[in-house]
């Protein structure tokens with residue numbers, strides 16, 4: 001089949017995950033608009049091979065292939081290969097690798113001057129200043145996919161930044177919005193993985209249950225939109241219809257809404273802000289009223305205040321916040337820490353951390369490693385063995 005040129009050449013990092021699969025849906029729905037030229041995943045060889053075959057992808061790589069298995073034909077392996085693919089001649093590099101593991105390929109894409117459509121909030125949190133400096137140097141753009149930040153991006157399009165008085169991120173509140181606080185110590189990973197409105201990968205789902213996700217998003221918003229922390233607020237909105245809103249100095253409020261469906265912000269980012277037809281389901285506001293908005297209960301969800309504190313401290317504190325959280329989530333899923341210990345562990349890491357250099361990748365990775373060691377040392381035993 002021939003297509004009108006130019007189709008946008010897309011590289012997909014984290015192709016086999018929840019965001020990656022939905023990005024594939026978008027690319028498959030608009031074959032005349034997008035061409036998938038590179039795809040990277042962690043270790044799921046079968047899923048990556050299926051994507052390579054379906055889209056005729058020129059280059060693929062697994063960062064951590066199973067050493068005992070044979071790689072699919074033509075598939076490369078390792079982080080260097082992932083970075084080379086991220087730096088291919090593409091119009092847009094979609095970043096959807098979970099967590100800090102995405103930093104090197106994201107920087108490779110930025111250094112190549114690509115438009116980087118990122119779902120991976122952790123990269124901006126751990127290295128916001130570095131990422132922005134490298135993007136400015138290379139002329140690369142960073143386009144948000146996270147639904148809240150895509151919403152803010154949409155609300156801010158065409159607006160004078162100095163007319164903004166406040167950004168408000170919405171949060172569903174996750175599965176434990178109404179659970180009695182005195183039962184938080186017994187929350188299991190299975191319970192934390194049951195999100196009421198979004199179907200996502202496991203790490204971001206647990207982050208949503210602790211609201212660490214919203215804390216990460218506050219820091220992400222600060223870096224994406226150059227907004228001071230004092231002007232970024234969070235509101236609980238259980239049905240996730242309003243994805244976020246912006247308040248302007250004249251009193252106007254602009255919100256972005258839709259049925260929760262990540263394909264909408266993914267398509268918007270891949271198409272560089274163009275609205276493609278029929279991406280998400282139709283929303284009639286009369287079917288979802290009344291819309292409910294609540295303040296964040298700081299006792300139930302201390303993660304948001306902790307994130308704000310880490311963000312305002314600046315330097316490598318957001319990096320420590322992110323890495324300690326990633327490691328604490330791993331410990332929780334391995335029954336080495338309780339659900340209600342995740343945020344205090346991150347707080348303890350922040351308190352124990354000294355100084356470092358946030359302006360270099362080496363400095364960021366050293367802090368990241370320090371925080372992981374700190375949490376591992378404090379979660380060495382299973383909860384049952386304590």
Ligand SMILES: NC(=O)c1ccc[n+]([C@@H]2O[C@H](COP(=O)([O-])OP(=O)(O)OC[C@H]3O[C@@H](n4cnc5c(N)ncnc54)[C@H](OP(=O)(O)O)[C@@H]3O)[C@@H](O)[C@H]2O)c1
Pocket residue numbers: 013014015016017018019020040041042043044045063064095096097098099101119120121122145146147198199200201202203204262
């Ligand atoms: N899912 C959502 O609706 C959503 C919404 C907003 C933001 N986000 C953000 O998007 C990112 C991805 O989330 P997700 O829900 O799509 O996660 P996911 O379903 O767990 O998928 C993660 C992807 O990253 C790959 N990966 C994991 N660890 C890796 C590593 N060490 N090196 C290289 N690749 C690795 C996985 O590959 P294998 O499967 O091959 O191991 C998979 O392709 C996260 O930062 C999340 O916060 C997600």
